[in-house]
Amino acid sequence: MTTLEQDRAAQTLEAAFEFSEFRPLQKEAVQGALAGRDVLVVMPTGAGKSLCFQLPALLAPGLTLVVSPLIALMRDQVDALNRRSVFEQAGCASLSSLQEASEQRAVMDKLRAGRLKLLYVAPERFRSPSFLEALRRANVSRFVVDEAHCISEWGHDFRPDYLSLKGIVESLGRPPITAVTATATVRVQSSIVDNLGMDDPLRLVGGFNRPNLYWSVVRVKGDNERLEKLAKALPKLAQGGGSGLIYVPTRKMCDEVAEVADDALRTIGRKAGVYHAGLDPEMRTRMQRDWLSGERQVLVATNAFGMGIDKADVRFVIHCGYPDSLESYYQEAGRAGRDGSKSRCVVLTCFTDRRTREWFLDNDVLTVADVQAGHRRLVGVRTPGSDLVTIARSAWTAAHENSDLKARRVMGELEKAGLVERLNETPDEIVLRLVQPKFSSVLFGRIAQDLNAQRRERLRRLDEMTAYTKTYDCRRRTVLEYFGDHEEPAGMGFCCDNCDRPAGENGQRPTARPDLSRIPMPHSIDGGDIHSVLEGLDALRPSVGKAKLNALLRGASSKDVERYAHEHHPLYGALSRGSRDQVNTFLDALVAQGLLHQAGEDDYFVCTITQAGREAWQGRLELNMALPGARRKPERSAFNGKAARDSDGAGDEEDEALFERLRSWRRLEASAQSVPPYCVFGDKTLREIARNSPQSESDLREINGVGDAKMEKYGAGVLSVVRGHGAE
Numbered sequence: 001m002t003t004l005e006q007d008r009a010a011q012t013l014e015a016a017f018e019f020s021e022f023r024p025l026q027k028e029a030v031q032g033a034l035a036g037r038d039v040l041v042v043m044p045t046g047a048g049k050s051l052c053f054q055l056p057a058l059l060a061p062g063l064t065l066v067v068s069p070l071i072a073l074m075r076d077q078v079d080a081l082n083r084r085s086v087f088e089q090a091g092c093a094s095l096s097s098l099q100e101a102s103e104q105r106a107v108m109d110k111l112r113a114g115r116l117k118l119l120y121v122a123p124e125r126f127r128s129p130s131f132l133e134a135l136r137r138a139n140v141s142r143f144v145v146d147e148a149h150c151i152s153e154w155g156h157d158f159r160p161d162y163l164s165l166k167g168i169v170e171s172l173g174r175p176p177i178t179a180v181t182a183t184a185t186v187r188v189q190s191s192i193v194d195n196l197g198m199d200d201p202l203r204l205v206g207g208f209n210r211p212n213l214y215w216s217v218v219r220v221k222g223d224n225e226r227l228e229k230l231a232k233a234l235p236k237l238a239q240g241g242g243s244g245l246i247y248v249p250t251r252k253m254c255d256e257v258a259e260v261a262d263d264a265l266r267t268i269g270r271k272a273g274v275y276h277a278g279l280d281p282e283m284r285t286r287m288q289r290d291w292l293s294g295e296r297q298v299l300v301a302t303n304a305f306g307m308g309i310d311k312a313d314v315r316f317v318i319h320c321g322y323p324d325s326l327e328s329y330y331q332e333a334g335r336a337g338r339d340g341s342k343s344r345c346v347v348l349t350c351f352t353d354r355r356t357r358e359w360f361l362d363n364d365v366l367t368v369a370d371v372q373a374g375h376r377r378l379v380g381v382r383t384p385g386s387d388l389v390t391i392a393r394s395a396w397t398a399a400h401e402n403s404d405l406k407a408r409r410v411m412g413e414l415e416k417a418g419l420v421e422r423l424n425e426t427p428d429e430i431v432l433r434l435v436q437p438k439f440s441s442v443l444f445g446r447i448a449q450d451l452n453a454q455r456r457e458r459l460r461r462l463d464e465m466t467a468y469t470k471t472y473d474c475r476r477r478t479v480l481e482y483f484g485d486h487e488e489p490a491g492m493g494f495c496c497d498n499c500d501r502p503a504g505e506n507g508q509r510p511t512a513r514p515d516l517s518r519i520p521m522p523h524s525i526d527g528g529d530i531h532s533v534l535e536g537l538d539a540l541r542p543s544v545g546k547a548k549l550n551a552l553l554r555g556a557s558s559k560d561v562e563r564y565a566h567e568h569h570p571l572y573g574a575l576s577r578g579s580r581d582q583v584n585t586f587l588d589a590l591v592a593q594g595l596l597h598q599a600g601e602d603d604y605f606v607c608t609i610t611q612a613g614r615e616a617w618q619g620r621l622e623l624n625m626a627l628p629g630a631r632r633k634p635e636r637s638a639f640n641g642k643a644a645r646d647s648d649g650a651g652d653e654e655d656e657a658l659f660e661r662l663r664s665w666r667r668l669e670a671s672a673q674s675v676p677p678y679c680v681f682g683d684k685t686l687r688e689i690a691r692n693s694p695q696s697e698s699d700l701r702e703i704n705g706v707g708d709a710k711m712e713k714y715g716a717g718v719l720s721v722v723r724g725h726g727a728e
């Protein structure tokens, strides 16, 4: 930005938003936009991301077009903007099917007359040829996609409508794009960039760190212990003042927990409320009101509660069980501490929680039969003699177990498969064209594949959530890395239970992630064997408990496992040189790494492979582990005596820390390019880099696995990690 531009931006900030200073990343976003770049902004709600496109809209020539799926909120947003004279004078409007025809016409007239700076529309608006024509003449200088995660099939709120946006931007002469969202994991960010065809966008991800929140996980043996712990902790927490939220996964559990919470709170003269979709609306409203007013200090709720709720003084959010993804968890737990005062986010978890989630997932899964039935329904109600279908929204939702989400997903699949084309949509009805009245077997296969991919992704998200509850790493950092937020959270003194664990031997917190290379294992096993063990587990039917699995892996001659010997099952004797304890330690490590799921704490609960475990043996996910057999002796190094340090323990630890950093860097690099981490560098190469700590390009070239192509692509990145590490 030139000085002149900077001055203008600062003036506009003051005049239009009444702020004297930019909040973090806003300035960069404005600069990027004024320089004509594509910009991706990922910031949580309340961090000020709208300003990132509203301010440049005022400064740039031409029209800034904002696409948003939130029709109901669009007009409110625009009304709020128009209350500020700067926006009102510039010309600011929205167009949606909720408006009267006369109002829509008035907006179109302004658009044609070039009297608009900022126009908000829903994506279905682009189905109108006259609107598109008006846009082409209107000099669109920036195309903004709000709630951009909706374009990602990996997001939780995929809208097939959004997939057409790329083509529309192109048809408008490809103005620069700004994509904004409050919620996008690293994977979703990549798919936003791909699906919109963004060109080397300026990526601004930040604001996810909430320094006043403390993150912790408490493991309990079962539901009884969970309730006991809760009853004991609640009065203490409540006496700290403010209010609290307790999230539970099911309605039944909601009632149960509410009763216990209420009893516990009454001992100190306070009350708890309950909120779930099974209560009648009046009761729900009353509970919400009581909680907001402080009449009831704690509210026990399912995830039906919380949208649009903004209570400043929530001092704790406790999850009994956990949500379906770390993203949902962050959103729910993030309702704590909005006022900036210290607050707690606690997960109270036991072994049944994962099963509960899997059950939800299985019940909620969309099948090809659902899609086919939806198609058949549309064929049945089409207008005779034409390919047009008009269907009442209520009827369409009712046909899908009254689930709006399911109804929308079925329509999405039909549209993605090219079976139907939505023409118009109002709050009451959907008008569409039946492109194909036949549901062919080819389509059947294609849709099945698509639905499978979605299921895999949902399992993966669940794995990430489960891993959060099991990690030994800093939980705050785990959350931030999940969103790709690079803010360094250390040094706040108020972080998480893992950071607060007492220091162990040699002053190290026992928080390092479980590293199989430090586990005594039979030397006949190496990294490759882990793959075959995981593959064998995947094929093992029925699943068995840990004790039996242990015997099976050791190739015990007990009756119990004889059958596997006869079948030459690949698992039989796979770890035959390990002792019972060693194999148990190995299995525990697989569980800790999130590759294996054990349904319970005791040895007879069955072990099943997780989605991550499956992807690991299929080679789609790199294993973050190396076993002693696979770990090579430190090689003599050409550079400055670093190898000598390997002989003492301190050097080892330092290498380990650098290795971890390199791995974090690799993870981000890999996500940014949507490739598996090993495509960036293998573990072996990273270890060698960590050991030798190369300081220059020529040092780095000496490392095995660093060729010209890799050097060009990643050299600078690796060196900056190594130098940054050395500088501390």
Ligand SMILES: [Zn+2]
Pocket (backbone or CB within 6 Å): 473, 474, 475, 476, 477, 495, 496, 497, 498, 499
């Ligand atoms: Zn921490």
